Amino acid sequence: MRPMTPETPHPHAVEVVSTSPDRPMAERIRVLETTRPALAPTQVRIGMLAMNILPADLLQMNGQYGHQPELPYVPGHEGVAVVLETGSEVADLQPGERVLPIGVFGVWSDELVVQRRSLVPVPSDANVLQQAMLAANPATAWVLLQHQVTLQPDQWVIQNAANSAVGQCTRQLAAHLGIPLINVVRRPEAVASDEGGHWLVHDGQDPDSLQHSVHQITQGEPVVLGLDAIGGKASQALAASLSPQGRLVLYGLLSGEPCSISAHDLIFRNINVQGFWLANWFSHPDNRQKAKTVYPALMALAAQNVLRMSVEKVYELSDVLEAIAHSAQAGRQGKVLLKGAHFQSQQA
Ligand SMILES: NC(=O)c1ccc[n+]([C@@H]2O[C@H](COP(=O)([O-])OP(=O)(O)OC[C@H]3O[C@@H](n4cnc5c(N)ncnc54)[C@H](OP(=O)(O)O)[C@@H]3O)[C@@H](O)[C@H]2O)c1
Incomplete structure (x- = not known):
């Protein structure tokens, strides 16, 4: 296995313990220290830079989404990350490269382990927050x-x-x-x-x-x-x-x-x-060829500044409760995002 880039001493993650809308959000989620599991040969350890808060995340926390994971679960569908460590069979990604986790669930975490096939490399000199909003x-x-x-x-x-x-x-x-x-x-x-x-x-x-x-x-x-x-x-x-x-x-x-x-x-x-x-749409066999063209096209448009999304505020992962409350407010000027532990090192 190839080594990690500078690591977070104590990675943390958000955990949802209840989806009952009758209980206050403060009783339904917590931020806790996570372990660092060993990598399988085809896996990659990534360090999250920034994570988006989507209406889908809020629906899921209220038990109202199309897919409801078993409790407890780490929420989050969208963000951008840096490669920390690669499994022995991963030859085409290096520690320090920036990646989008696609179809990966549970990204409100400082670190996570994912399959190489779930990662799309993105330029390391582009705006981190824009990249964190690119997938969905x-x-x-x-x-x-x-x-x-x-x-x-x-x-x-x-x-x-x-x-x-x-x-x-x-x-x-x-x-x-x-x-x-x-x-x-x-x-x-x-x-x-x-x-x-x-x-x-x-x-x-x-x-x-x-x-x-x-x-x-x-x-x-x-x-x-x-x-x-x-x-x-x-x-x-x-x-x-x-x-x-x-x-x-x-x-x-x-x-x-x-x-x-x-x-x-x-x-x-x-x-x-x-x-x-x-x-x-992505999982339907009829769309397989079209689906392959979506992210390359979007990345090109983001690089040309055709795509640019507004940001209202960025919160530390530890302030997730405040961030969730803010993202549920009407009349925002843009998205509310969370910072992962590696945010400072990579901000462009
Ligand atoms: N089906 C899919 O695959 C898919 C994928 C991505 C997103 N989505 C859905 O797309 C929608 C937009 O997501 P987003 O991340 O782009 O949202 P967002 O940036 O968080 O913006 C929320 C928008 O919803 C408006 N809004 C909130 N409650 C409303 C209500 N009761 N009546 C009318 N307008 C209301 C807000 O208007 P104000 O600014 O006036 O408050 C704002 O325009 C969400 O429903 C999300 O779940 C679906």
């Missing part, structure tokens, strides 16, 4: 825009929660790809005034008024794809703003409400509604 939301935006419908020139896309991280990536990718996009946000301060594009402030409650505002922007050109992060009545409003045969893709459940769609839209206007989960 930009990939979601990419697949939603590129692989749900085949868009013809002058066909429009509309999205709600357009100031979320997924929404921000969707805006940047749509601008890059020349896709006309309408961005719906629920409060005027969320409109990115320094950006062009079409913005609507709408609370999602009145389908007719959204439909009217959309029509004024598109002047009757077809709106063929609606990207819905909210659910509830907001789904109905987005569906109503689509053209006949349009597709509504529900990819988030931010409202926590059942998705409501008018029967009129489903029956007479043939609006097609489908759910989307990135994990399912």
Whole structure:
């Protein structure tokens, strides 16, 4: 085995011990010292630099996600790391290289051991925080825009929660790809005034008024794809703003409400509604070839500054409770992230 880069004397991890929403978060999670298991030949020990806090992490902590691990578990789906040590059969990664763990769960930890095949090398001179946000939301935006419908020139896309991280990536990718996009946000301060594009402030409650505002922007050109992060009545409003045969893709459940769609839209206007989960898309055999192109494309776009996500605040791992409370607040200006023990050594 090849040696570690300077190691953390006492690596720590966050642990979830209960997902009962009736108990205060302070009783449901803890930060504890972890052990350092030996490496198998194909494994790599990584030191986390920065980790993102996703709505999926919060849903899971409340027992409401598509995958619920057994308790206790270490949470966290997304982050960036540095290689500390490689197993005897890992020849193509060196200690000190920066990597994205893809499809790895439990990254809210100073260190973890993963299979080599789960790591994608990334440049060591790029911004650590941007890299920590690259795996989930930009990939979601990419697949939603590129692989749900085949868009013809002058066909429009509309999205709600357009100031979320997924929404921000969707805006940047749509601008890059020349896709006309309408961005719906629920409060005027969320409109990115320094950006062009079409913005609507709408609370999602009145389908007719959204439909009217959309029509004024598109002047009757077809709106063929609606990207819905909210659910509830907001789904109905987005569906109503689509053209006949349009597709509504529900990819988030931010409202926590059942998705409501008018029967009129489903029956007479043939609006097609489908759910989307990135994990399912990546694991579907039909998407194997397309899936291989996603991260190389995103990394190239991040290097060209096409993709850039806003950050609200970065917390120490030991302050995870405060970080979780902050990330659950409405009206943030960007993502809340956690620092791993190796953050200081690698910040660019
Ligand atoms: N299906 C998938 O594979 C997949 C993958 C990635 C993400 N997602 C989902 O995508 C969504 C966005 O994730 P993110 O990380 O980009 O979010 P984020 O950056 O944390 O932003 C949260 C957004 O949600 C809005 N919001 C929160 N509660 C809302 C409500 N009740 N009604 C309307 N808007 C609400 C916020 O608006 P304000 O700024 O006004 O508070 C903000 O725009 C989440 O639901 C997430 O689970 C799904």
